[in-house]
Structures are given as structure tokens and as C-alpha cells.
Amino acid sequence: MKHKVKNVVKALLTLYDGILYFVWRSFEKIKMPDNQSGIQSPLVRIVVPTYNTDVKFLHEMISSVKRQEYKNWELIIIDDASADNEVRNIIKRYASQDERIKYRFLEKNHHIAGATNVGIEMASGKYVGLLDHDDIIYPDTLLEVLKVINTNKNAKFIYTDEDKLIGNR
Numbered sequence: 001m002k003h004k005v006k007n008v009v010k011a012l013l014t015l016y017d018g019i020l021y022f023v024w025r026s027f028e029k030i031k032m033p034d035n036q037s038g039i040q041s042p043l044v045r046i047v048v049p050t051y052n053t054d055v056k057f058l059h060e061m062i063s064s065v066k067r068q069e070y071k072n073w074e075l076i077i078i079d080d081a082s083a084d085n086e087v088r089n090i091i092k093r094y095a096s097q098d099e100r101i102k103y104r105f106l107e108k109n110h111h112i113a114g115a116t117n118v119g120i121e122m123a124s125g126k127y128v129g130l131l132d133h134d135d136i137i138y139p140d141t142l143l144e145v146l147k148v149i150n151t152n153k154n155a156k157f158i159y160t161d162e163d164k165l166i167g168n169r
Contacts, residue, residue, distance in 0.1 A: 044073045047119030049112050050133040051080040057134035062094050064136035070143040076122050077103040080115040
């Protein structure tokens with residue numbers, strides 16, 4: 001199954017443009033209570049490869065994950081040998097402040113597909129989402145994706161579209 005996931009990720013990344021994708025390793029029904037606050041299962045892992053990311057966008061991306069209404073997530077950041085030490089320092093600082101943020105610093109550049117695969121290997125949960133290093137997600141993103149999983153039992157892949165922001169972020 002791990003080999004199939006890698007092949008899917010490689011195929012996705014040939015078209016990858018920073019959109020949040022969800023690929024999962026096994027499938028089960030998710031019970032979503034009427035009151036969405038305080039949901040504690042399942043764990044969703046979001047893998048983000050970084051490489052010389054503009055620090056402003058890095059802060060915005062991490063903050064957007066931290067603002068999720070659905071709180072049972074883990075953010076896995078794989079820095080792909082960035083030359084800018086500030087990127088690594090920011091990642092370390094966020095990880096020290098929130099135990100849900102994990103990271104690995106690669107010594108050699110593996111490019112987006114290779115770095116993403118390292119992150120997927122670190123993700124032991126059933127649900128893995130891919131997010132680009134300079135994108136943001138809305139606060140209800142994970143909750144909405146989990147609702148789709150719950151109502152579409154045969155879905156094996158969920159694609160969420162993107163909105164382009166006009167002007168400077």
C-alpha cells in the first residue's frame with residue numbers, strides 16, 4: 001500500500017499547484033456529531049514540503065492550520081534543504097509551541113515529490129493531506145473534508161480547489 005501511495009503522490013505532484021489534497025491509506029466511516037466542536041477523531045496529518053519559503057507565507061500557512069476548527073491534526077513540515085536558516089528557525093519555534101507540529105530537515109534537496117514522500121512516511125495516520133508551503137486553508141477546511149469522507153464511503157481521493165488571492169498577502 002505504501003508503494004501505491006507514493007505513486008499517487010508522484011502523479012499528483014506533477015500537477016501540484018499548492019492545492020490541498022487528501023489521500024488515505026485505509027477507509028472507515030467517520031461519525032460526525034451535530035455539534036462539531038471538540039471532535040477528537042480521527043487524526044489528520046497535513047504534509048508540507050518547504051524550500052526557501054518566504055517567511056511571511058510560512059507564518060500564514062502554519063497559522064491557517066493552527067486555526068482549524070477541527071483540532072485533531074498534525075502538521076508535518078519537511079524542509080527540503082533550504083539555504084535560509086530563518087525558515088528552519090521559524091519551523092522549530094512553531095514546533096516548540098505546539099506538539100502537533102512535527103518537522104524534519106533534509107540535508108540534500110529532494111525536490112517537492114521527494115520531500116513530500118519523506119513527510120508521508122512520517123505520517124502514520126489514516127488520513128494525509130498535502131498543502132503547499134505558501135498556501136493557506138480556511139478554518140473549516142479539515143472539518144468539511146471529513147464530512148465528505150463521512151458521506152462518500154467509496155471515495156478514495158478528495159480534491160479541494162483553490163482560490164487565488166488578488167494583491168499582496
